Amino acid sequence: MQENKVELGGDWTYAPAPEDKKHVKIEKRYDLFINGKFVKPAKGKYFDTISPSTEEVLSQIAEADEKDVDTAVKAARNAYDKVWKKMPAKERGKYIFRIARMIQERSRELAVIESMNGGKPIRESRDIDVPLAANHFFYYAGWADKLEYAFPGKKPQSLGVVGQIIPWNFPLLMAAWKIAPALATGNTVVLKPAETTSLTALKLAEIIQESGLPDGVVNIVTGHGKTGAAIVNHPLVNKVAFTGSTDVGKIIQKAVAGTNKKVTLELGGKAANIVFEDAPIDQAVEGIVNGIFFNQGHVCCAGSRLFVQEGVAEELIRKLKDRMQTLIVGDPLDKNTDIGAINSKEQLQKIDHYLKLGSEEGAEMYQPSCSIPSKGFFCKPTLFLHASQSHRIVQEEIFGPVLTVQTFRTIEEVVEKANNIPYGLSAGVWTDKGSKIFNLTQNLRAGVIWANTYNKFDPTSPFGGYKESGFGREGGLHGLMPYLELT
Amino acid sequence: MSVKIPDFRQTPTIDQVSVEERVARFNTRSIKKESKLQGLKLALNMIDLTTLEGKDTEGKVRQMCYKAMHLCDELPGLPTVAAVCVYPNHVKTAKAALEGSSVKVASVATAFPSGNSTLDVKIQDTRFAVENGADEIDMVISRGEFLKGNYNFVFDEIADIKEACGNARLKVILETGELSTLDNIRRASDIAMYAGADFIKTSTGKISPAATMPVTLVMLQAIKDYHYKTGRMVGMKPAGGISTAKGALQYLVMLNETLGSKWMNNEWFRFGASSLANDILLQLGKEANGGVYYSKDYISID
Numbered sequence: 001m002q003e004n005k006v007e008l009g010g011d012w013t014y015a016p017a018p019e020d021k022k023h024v025k026i027e028k029r030y031d032l033f034i035n036g037k038f039v040k041p042a043k044g045k046y047f048d049t050i051s052p053s054t055e056e057v058l059s060q061i062a063e064a065d066e067k068d069v070d071t072a073v074k075a076a077r078n079a080y081d082k083v084w085k086k087m088p089a090k091e092r093g094k095y096i097f098r099i100a101r102m103i104q105e106r107s108r109e110l111a112v113i114e115s116m117n118g119g120k121p122i123r124e125s126r127d128i129d130v131p132l133a134a135n136h137f138f139y140y141a142g143w144a145d146k147l148e149y150a151f152p153g154k155k156p157q158s159l160g161v162v163g164q165i166i167p168w169n170f171p172l173l174m175a176a177w178k179i180a181p182a183l184a185t186g187n188t189v190v191l192k193p194a195e196t197t198s199l200t201a202l203k204l205a206e207i208i209q210e211s212g213l214p215d216g217v218v219n220i221v222t223g224h225g226k227t228g229a230a231i232v233n234h235p236l237v238n239k240v241a242f243t244g245s246t247d248v249g250k251i252i253q254k255a256v257a258g259t260n261k262k263v264t265l266e267l268g269g270k271a272a273n274i275v276f277e278d279a280p281i282d283q284a285v286e287g288i289v290n291g292i293f294f295n296q297g298h299v300c301c302a303g304s305r306l307f308v309q310e311g312v313a314e315e316l317i318r319k320l321k322d323r324m325q326t327l328i329v330g331d332p333l334d335k336n337t338d339i340g341a342i343n344s345k346e347q348l349q350k351i352d353h354y355l356k357l358g359s360e361e362g363a364e365m366y367q368p369s370c371s372i373p374s375k376g377f378f379c380k381p382t383l384f385l386h387a388s389q390s391h392r393i394v395q396e397e398i399f400g401p402v403l404t405v406q407t408f409r410t411i412e413e414v415v416e417k418a419n420n421i422p423y424g425l426s427a428g429v430w431t432d433k434g435s436k437i438f439n440l441t442q443n444l445r446a447g448v449i450w451a452n453t454y455n456k457f458d459p460t461s462p463f464g465g466y467k468e469s470g471f472g473r474e475g476g477l478h479g480l481m482p483y484l485e486l487t
Numbered sequence: 488m489s490v491k492i493p494d495f496r497q498t499p500t501i502d503q504v505s506v507e508e509r510v511a512r513f514n515t516r517s518i519k520k521e522s523k524l525q526g527l528k529l530a531l532n533m534i535d536l537t538t539l540e541g542k543d544t545e546g547k548v549r550q551m552c553y554k555a556m557h558l559c560d561e562l563p564g565l566p567t568v569a570a571v572c573v574y575p576n577h578v579k580t581a582k583a584a585l586e587g588s589s590v591k592v593a594s595v596a597t598a599f600p601s602g603n604s605t606l607d608v609k610i611q612d613t614r615f616a617v618e619n620g621a622d623e624i625d626m627v628i629s630r631g632e633f634l635k636g637n638y639n640f641v642f643d644e645i646a647d648i649k650e651a652c653g654n655a656r657l658k659v660i661l662e663t664g665e666l667s668t669l670d671n672i673r674r675a676s677d678i679a680m681y682a683g684a685d686f687i688k689t690s691t692g693k694i695s696p697a698a699t700m701p702v703t704l705v706m707l708q709a710i711k712d713y714h715y716k717t718g719r720m721v722g723m724k725p726a727g728g729i730s731t732a733k734g735a736l737q738y739l740v741m742l743n744e745t746l747g748s749k750w751m752n753n754e755w756f757r758f759g760a761s762s763l764a765n766d767i768l769l770q771l772g773k774e775a776n777g778g779v780y781y782s783k784d785y786i787s788i789d
Contacts, residue, residue, distance in 0.1 A: 005715075006711060006714065006715075006746055006747040006749060007747040007748045007749055008743075008747040008748075010743070010747055010748025010751065011748050011751065012522065012525060012526065012529070012739070012743050012748070012751055013522065014516060014517070014518060014519075014522050015518075015519050015520040015521055015522040015523070016519075017518075017519045123515055278500065279500075280499065280500045280501050280502040280505065281499060282499075282501075282506075282708045283502040283505030283506060286505055286509050326744040335515065335516075335517040336516055336517055432500045452502055452504075452505065453504070
């Protein structure tokens, strides 16, 4: 059969089409955004933030210590008591609408910085991250003055100061997911972006400053894990919202045990993407690619475990390999790039560790013949065929462009295997039969289940996990609840 | 080589939403500089320059044939188009006008565009075109029979016309605008290929919608599956509705990333179009002019 192979990635290659970055303004140094102003950190410490695709230093970011966090939390409390709590909900909504519009106005700049600082392809930051971030603000702005209609018969009340810690995989989007519902429900915010990707959150701080939002309603403090711990442990913080690794999530939950702080955690995942024989195979292949190679696989809900029904396994894997051959790995700012840079050196080492481990465990590794840049942190899209349920590459979250492939015969078998994991964030089902979809959504222990599609996000749709993937929902009407006292 | 004919009631299912998403992703590819030039010239070389009107005259056909060989003599280094496409009664004129060039003569046949006639008439129509010198035959399938579920009828008809073609290459027009679902388009593609089509083609140009990218993608994927199963290459011709250089590049991106380099030539891919060539010439003229506007008045209209 080999001679029938089609030849992809041939003579006609696409000339570089880099997005212009001249219009982007990145300061040499960024301070902390506290009480409506950019202020220097108490200890005067800064750290470098780099571009993972070139390894060049883009800017210096302030390191907030406990004292800075204390100032920020007190500013948030003060703003809550004096201004935000008393403001009519309709007025609150107007500020959120304004922030949404300003994100749209500056979308090009935000998209370019997101790609420079985080390594994700401009196609994604331009078409997904930034528009979705604006949409979250738009959506929750609409809820601000309608909370009693959202929860009929209840009296929704704001909590106070919320501490929010967000990850590096969707820096601006996660900030929007966190800030928008918090403001709409009348809370004030202290937010810490991830240390490798603080720039777009700081740009958002500029937007918030420009929007005229009252001082102290949103505070953005940058730094490493210690800064995050200071937020979680601060006695004036009424609620903690965290998105990130399961390990840190467990630490947070221990830290808040015995306090009256509310918590929501959105943690890791190892989603099953299940393809049945009657599925539209070419489209399923596309969904598998979107499921695992979107954002270099740095997605907590990535479809990282592929289950294929035996009868179509050979054909599907052949098609998947063909499709992977057309993926372009490289400069995140190039409009034709499909897979950008791995977010950090540390993460690349972790992925490489799993690549080695997978081969040692006996799975068959496949990578397309694409080239990758010599500088920066890059990883080829990777398949592990003939993976077993007991392989560590199947059990542990890799958070990279690495897909394990297992086959199955019956629905019972695949449901058992799909659920046999500590995580339960998301899953995908591919079949032409509606009844099969409903059967699986009943039986899969996952917060989000996509049918004949994957990695679709919308502000109106709740998102969150089961088991060690966390608890609490973000997005939609459900996303209001964690920020409210409902009496 | 013996090929097992599949049960056409069980062709693969197609999910329209995902197909459209895939197409949208092809269209985010940014084709610039030398790849744009290379792509535009390739697209020119893939055109079946077409005139299929009741009012066609010998003079018009002759002029179009000259244009097919001399797209724009002011711009050096241009290829010719792949073929001219005419009604059977103009094949002789076209063949004479194109003598000595590599441009092929394609003729529609089989009671084009509706296909509503008897098999005998269709075979005669085909033979007439071939005897007059047509290198390629563009036939239409019997959509009425197909929609009735009479797949064997459609299959046999294609096989008979293929036989009548002799050495001429057979393009099978599915008239996708009348087939209503992508599932049907996939099924008709499979029937045509297993019945012996050398090319599958979207449309007559007489029905709207004509060629679209989602329809073409489904057909390209059918060709790919067929190639993996049988080893035989089948060509693809989207026809009608592709009139801009940018649109043509988007089709080429789709072709490049679906079937790859073996299909990236006019042996295996054609654009059925009448106004596309001039839009590409405008773009190439602009490039040759150092990026400055190139007037439409420099380009002949046929």
